[in-house]
Amino acid sequence: MTPNAASGPSRRKFLASTAVATAAVAGGMPLLSACGGSEGGSRDGTTSDKEAKELLPAFVAGNVVAPDIPSKNGSSIGFTSKLDLADLKTSVPEKLGKGGEVTVMSPFWGSPPGGGNAYYRAMNDMIGVDVRWQNQDGNTYEQKLGAVLASSDVPDVVVVPSWNMNGRIPSAIMGKFADLGPYLSGDAVKDYPNLAAIPTDAWRRSIFGGKLRGLPQPAPYVTGIVPLYRKDVFEKEGYEVPRSADEFMALAKDITNAKAKRWACLDMKWTAFQAFGVLSGSEKPLGWNLVDGKMVYRIETDEYLEALEWTRKLFAAGVVHPDAKLGKSQATDPGPKFASGEFLIYANNISQWWSRTAEQAVQNPEFEVWGMDVFGHDGGDPTLWAEQPAGIFAFVNKKASKDVIRDVLAVANVTAAPYGTKEYMATNYGVEGTHYTVKDGVPTKTEQGNIDVMNAYVMVASPAPTTAHPDFPEVAKGQVEWQQRMGAFTRKSAFYGMQITEPTRYTNLSNDFEQLEDDIVRGRKKIGDMQQAVSDWRSKGGDELRDWYKKLLDDSGSAAS
Structure with a gap:
């Protein structure tokens, strides 16, 4: 398990190379998004600070699991203790899904597993939603994304890394995807406690076209x-x-x-x-x-x-x-x-x-x-x-019914569960015995786990940035403490945390x-x-x-x- 973060001029390469090995992948990559335009198009700029505050979900810190090392100076939270499966907490006590079907298109690095595998079945049963995956090659995802968004056949959920937000894709995001504000802004998010615990800065990055449209993968703002x-x-x-x-x-x-x-x-x-x-x-x-x-x-x-x-x-x-x-x-x-x-x-x-x-x-x-x-x-x-506090987002089709939107949020509420919970283990490791084993408090994926449990459900939404390596706790401690020390010297530039659309004439x-x-x-x-x-x-x-x-x-x- 590694922090869901990355930063630097070539983070796309880092994410592509590490996505299949990490528990959660995120980090703000380039480039565009947009602001207060019409529903069907974009206007250059961003959403004002005052407007954004009215759209943001209320922040309610989770209390299900306490980290061994709390976040400080923009760092991830850290866990250095061994994993005790008997002591895993429950963060989603009852299924929020209503049994509907949800299609999700997402980038995938590696060979996607076949549909209906044991991991997918277990996750869908836990959530109460039948998620059907349309995984696409992460290395050529932008081309596929552009084609899908230009068509009338858009899946219920589409995952968009910010480094793929080029050309007409930002405008398509605003024209094709739903406003989640009625379900998540202010106190409405409290229906989904794990989403309420996502840091506010990550939610701000999820404002596109003057609306709260994205479900984020949070990242530390300290350089990665x-x-x-x-x-x-x-x-x-x-x-x-x-x-x-x-x-x-x-x-x-x-x-x-x-x-x-x-x-x-x-x-x-x-x-x-x-x-x-x-x-x-x-x-x-x-x-x-x-x-x-x-x-x-x-x-x-x-x-x-x-x-x-x-x-x-x-x-x-x-x-x-x-x-x-x-x-x-x-x-x-x-x-x-x-x-x-x-x-x-x-x-x-x-x-x-x-x-x-x-x-x-x-x-x-x-x-x-x-x-x-x-x-x-x-x-x-x-x-x-500082780097951006989120950089991969899941969007819901604008044509989706209220029931589908709520089923999507039920999925996100499980995938955003914190480390140390049953939901986190299921999302990131699959089914004990089938996809992983635990010895001396260290979970290890089986051969089947390395086939089935890849970068799928983690792409819908993630918890606050987390670093946890039960196999090498000294490394987890070292990583978080490095972030905390470097975070003390980190400043935020003028456009930190904001989605910006530059005028197209300046794109290149x-x-x-x-x-x-x-x-x-x-x-x-x-x-x-x-x-x-x-x-x-x-x-x-x-x-x-x-x-x-x-x-x-x-x-x-x-x-x-």
Whole structure:
């Protein structure tokens, strides 16, 4: 079980690679949504802070299960104790479903199980709803999604990751999907206690077209990109964890011995952005912030150029693994070479802290991966920027009857059950004995469990972000405490927590910057090329977009607090 979060410029890759291994998958990815337009279309912008507050469900904290580590500074909650099936709580005492049939289209990474399998049957019986899955390949989901939303044959429920909200999909969301406000806004949500316990920020992200339309998968707002390192090797060799950019460079040179096939790290660009305090690049609106009364975009800042220059120096110094120099590290699994010690540090999604540990537990018991605290480039505290508190949403067909909508909410109320409940175990592990076994308080999926219990029901709605690894409780503790420490240095930019639709004329304005970043840090382009690209960006619409965002903020207010 890993936190349902991810962040960073390529979170789509992280989610696709980890979705089949995680208990819940989420995290705000790009890009668009919309605001107070008509029912059938969209209007550029967002929903104002005042309007949003009137739409949000009341928050009622759950009291069924108490976490071992409460959330702090935007972290997930953590559980470090072994699992006792005899002590599992019940969060849904009676079936809320009325026996109807609900069709759900959702992205799926891997091979979907056949319909009517033991997992689906058990979940449907628990909920009181006959859920029929229309799973689609997650790697090509956007194309399928666009085709379905353009047709008249839309399933009862459609799951939409925010990184797929491109082109006409945001408008289709507002035109095709139901307003859930009458069922969930204010005190109405109390009919569904597990949904009432979903954090308010995640619900705010579920407002599309001035209506509460989405059922969210909440995520921590703390960055999900961690500089992971080989703690066991550090301790053996006497390496100290660096606390500045200069210390990192010195350490990297000390570690690297190309003749012995050891390098310090992979591409550290994402860590550089964190260390130099660069605004988030995970979603376009998060890259904007109000600075001394002026709206500024991340690529315009000195910090952005400084982060690229520092990363370029790492490559130039020869301390970066050759795979990263060739760009292979972004396309291949870094695990084997990390485990063999070819490199000792890499930046990746926090879920890999657990997955790398689990991979090596048997064959390499001395192996220990840990998360390095993000350092300020100058040795001081870092300035980190919050990610979005939800990024995958389930929507209900606008044509659905009230009975179907209530059946969908009955499904969501079960899938949003907290860790430590019967509903959570059923959603994430299936049927004991068939899909998983428990030994010494650690649940392990059977072969059948790995076939049936994949990313299906968890895609409808999720509980508050949760980290729980009964097999490696020290990792769960380490992950949550890392989030809490980094959360203390995390700020929310002007458009945190808001669904934003940029005018379509700006859609592709900044699309080429990530490739240029990679060319610069690898020495194929120069910093001057970036400065020219930023100048071109301004003249081609960046300055107009700046004015648009400033007016949006003036009119709507900020959700950041």
